[in-house]
Amino acid sequence: QKEVEQDPGPLSVPEGAIVSLNCTYSNSAFQYFMWYRQYSRKGPELLMYTYSSGNKEDGRFTAQVDKSSKYISLFIRDSQPSDSATYLCAMSPTGGSYIPTFGRGTSLIVHP
Amino acid sequence: EAGVTQFPSHSVIEKGQTVTLRCDPISGHDNLYWYRRVMGKEIKFLLHFVKESKQDESGMPNNRFLAERTGGTYSTLKVQPAELEDSGVYFCASSQRLTSGGKETQYFGPGTRLLVL
Numbered sequence: 001q002k003e004v005e006q007d008p009g010p011l012s013v014p015e016g017a018i019v020s021l022n023c024t025y026s027n028s029a030f031q032y033f034m035w036y037r038q039y040s041r042k043g044p045e046l047l048m049y050t051y052s053s054g055n056k057e058d059g060r061f062t063a064q065v066d067k068s069s070k071y072i073s074l075f076i077r078d079s080q081p082s083d084s085a086t087y088l089c090a091m092s093p094t095g096g097s098y099i100p101t102f103g104r105g106t107s108l109i110v111h112p
Numbered sequence: 113e114a115g116v117t118q119f120p121s122h123s124v125i126e127k128g129q130t131v132t133l134r135c136d137p138i139s140g141h142d143n144l145y146w147y148r149r150v151m152g153k154e155i156k157f158l159l160h161f162v163k164e165s166k167q168d169e170s171g172m173p174n175n176r177f178l179a180e181r182t183g184g185t186y187s188t189l190k191v192q193p194a195e196l197e198d199s200g201v202y203f204c205a206s207s208q209r210l211t212s213g214g215k216e217t218q219y220f221g222p223g224t225r226l227l228v229l
Contacts, residue, residue: 004154043116043203043220044155088155098216099145099168102155 003027006089006103015112019076023089023103026070030091032098033065035074038086038105047087048074079110114138116221118204124227130192133224137186137206144187145207145218146179150200158202161187162209173198194228201225 006023013019021035031052036044048063050056050072056063062075072091076083088105092098117136125131137144146158158177159169163184172179176195181187191198205218 002154041222043205043222045220046217099157099160099171100218104152104154 001026003101004089004091004103007106008104010107010109012109012111013079015079015081015110017079017110019079019083019108019110021074021076021087021089021106021108023072023091024070025072025091025101027091027093027101028070029093030101032092032094033063033072034090034092034100035061035063036088036090036102038088040085044088076108079108081110081112084108084110116204116206116219118202118221118224120224121222122225122227124229125194126229127196128193130190131194131226133189133191133202133226135187135189135204135206135221137204138219140208141206141219142184142209143207143216143218144181145205146187146189147203147205147220148200149203149223150197155203158189191226194226196228199226199228 004025034049035047037047038044050063053065053067060077064073086105086107089103090100092100119134142163144161147155149155157171160167161181164181178190201223203223205220207216207218
């Protein structure tokens with residue numbers, strides 16, 4: 001079993017839709033949860049991070065962590081074509097200097 | 113502020129040849145990381161420098177891979193001799209030295225796409 005599972009997609013939605021991206025994990029030691037966005041031919045860019053359980057909101061993006069279920073989510077409201085990218089979840093045991101364990105990434109396509 | 117840069121952007125070599133990848137981190141960033149993504153798989157950690165010292169090289173696949181960071185600035189990753197399974201995208205990332213209780217944000221370069229034929 002992989003430490004982090006993420007459906008690669010692709011996920012295709014119309015502009016304006018609410019997008020839900022998810023990851024599950026098996027390592028109970030993970031405390032620091034991140035979402036990266038990667039555009040084609042670019043490197044991953046940190047979008048959001050949360051520590052332990054709970055929700056965090058940043059504009060149209062909301063990150064949720066449910067440690068009891070070992071399940072994390074990223075919601076995108078009012079999705080735009082510019083949101084089309086690969087979204088990678090990543091997680092690590094500590095909030096300080098860390099080596100993240102990545103999911104495979106989910107390819108999101110938002111069509112006009 | 114310039115981001116993390118990597119050179120070359122693409123490299124196609126034959127099995128048995130040598131390839132050297134270069135990463136220039138963001139100026140002032142002490143931490144430098146190398147990662148690799150094999151097609152269809154996750155991004156995997158290779159190693160971590162703090163300035164010129166190797167902090168963690170537990171992800172290096174074997175002794176055909178050699179990473180250096182002379183002077184604590186740019187870093188090189190050499191693969192010698194290259195094998196077919198070394199094909200993938202090699203990413204470099206850098207971050208500032210952490211302060212007490214601080215959170216680390218790694219900034220990734222665009223990657224080097226390596227194809228070994």
